[in-house]
Amino acid sequence: MAKADSDDVSLDRDPRALRRLAKSAASLSSNSDSCVARRDKEALTAISAMICAPVLDSNKPGRPPPGVSSSLYAFVRKLRDAAGSENLWPFATRLAASSPLGGTDREAAASRTAELARVFRLADWATREVAPLALDLVALNMQSRLLRSLAPVQDSNSARAGADTANTAAVRASVASAGASNSADFARKAAVFAGRADDAFNVPDPVALAWAGAYAAGSAAAAAESAAAAGVDRQVLIAMQLSLLNELCPDLDSGGLRF
Numbered sequence: 527m528a529k530a531d532s533d534d535v536s537l538d539r540d541p542r543a544l545r546r547l548a549k550s551a552a553s554l555s556s557n558s559d560s561c562v563a564r565r566d567k568e569a570l571t572a573i574s575a576m577i578c579a580p581v582l583d584s585n586k587p588g589r590p591p592p593g594v595s596s597s598l599y600a601f602v603r604k605l606r607d608a609a610g611s612e613n614l615w616p617f618a619t620r621l622a623a624s625s626p627l628g629g630t631d632r633e634a635a636a637s638r639t640a641e642l643a644r645v646f647r648l649a650d651w652a653t654r655e656v657a658p659l660a661l662d663l664v665a666l667n668m669q670s671r672l673l674r675s676l677a678p679v680q681d682s683n684s685a686r687a688g689a690d691t692a693n694t695a696a697v698r699a700s701v702a703s704a705g706a707s708n709s710a711d712f713a714r715k716a717a718v719f720a721g722r723a724d725d726a727f728n729v730p731d732p733v734a735l736a737w738a739g740a741y742a743a744g745s746a747a748a749a750a751e752s753a754a755a756a757g758v759d760r761q762v763l764i765a766m767q768l769s770l771l772n773e774l775c776p777d778l779d780s781g782g783l784r785f
Contacts, residue, residue: 587736597739604743705752
């Protein structure tokens with residue numbers, strides 16, 4: 527069985543997590559000899575190790591196990607510290623099947639399309655939802671309106687437009703609030719890396735996908751700092767992230783990817 531990244535923790539510290547993992551892995555497939563089933567179980571082990579306890583450096587996107595979405599894995603790594611393992615456990619099995627490998631050319635193309643759709647949604651969320659919220663908290667309403675009025679981030683061109691507007695907002699916010707400025711700047715970076723992922727030839731760049739996911743979560747973390755400074759419960763930001771994760775994880779009940 528594959529090991530988790532060296533900067534992740536061991537499951538040995540949490541026997542309850544091991545029991546949950548065993549139950550979830552058993553549910554992935556009734557065919558224990560299947561290569562796909564074995565790969566999914568290995569992915570679930572790595573994800574569960576990351577969920578069980580904080581990783582050493584959640585600012586880095588980390589390397590996902592085979593079959594796991596680069597952008598979602600990085601997003602969850604960053605979210606783990608704020609949300610806690612109990613809120614993330616329901617997503618473990620879905621994350622383990624978030625980027626299917628192999629199969630037919632059509633299935634591989636569908637997986638690539640889904641991964642690009644996810645990374646653009648992450649960038650769009652950070653740029654048009656999270657950063658504006660952080661800016662509103664420090665009364666930078668004009669900048670928040672400009673971000674919310676952007677066209678949805680759906681390709682490299684709209685990602686560049688989002689990055690440019692977020693950059694202006696970050697500069698304007700720098701004199702008012704470090705949290706709001708950082709939120710807008712991380713949203714800018716999420717959009718930049720989403721655009722780079724789309725610009726890659728044929729296959730989305732996994733490094734760009736990962737950094738886009740990490741910066742989207744970073745934008746929310748910075749917005750939470752801004753919220754706390756304004757006396758607003760940061761749980762609002764955690765709820766937003768969990769809702770987005772639920773949206774972007776594959777729907778196993780329907781038998782396939784959401785996108």
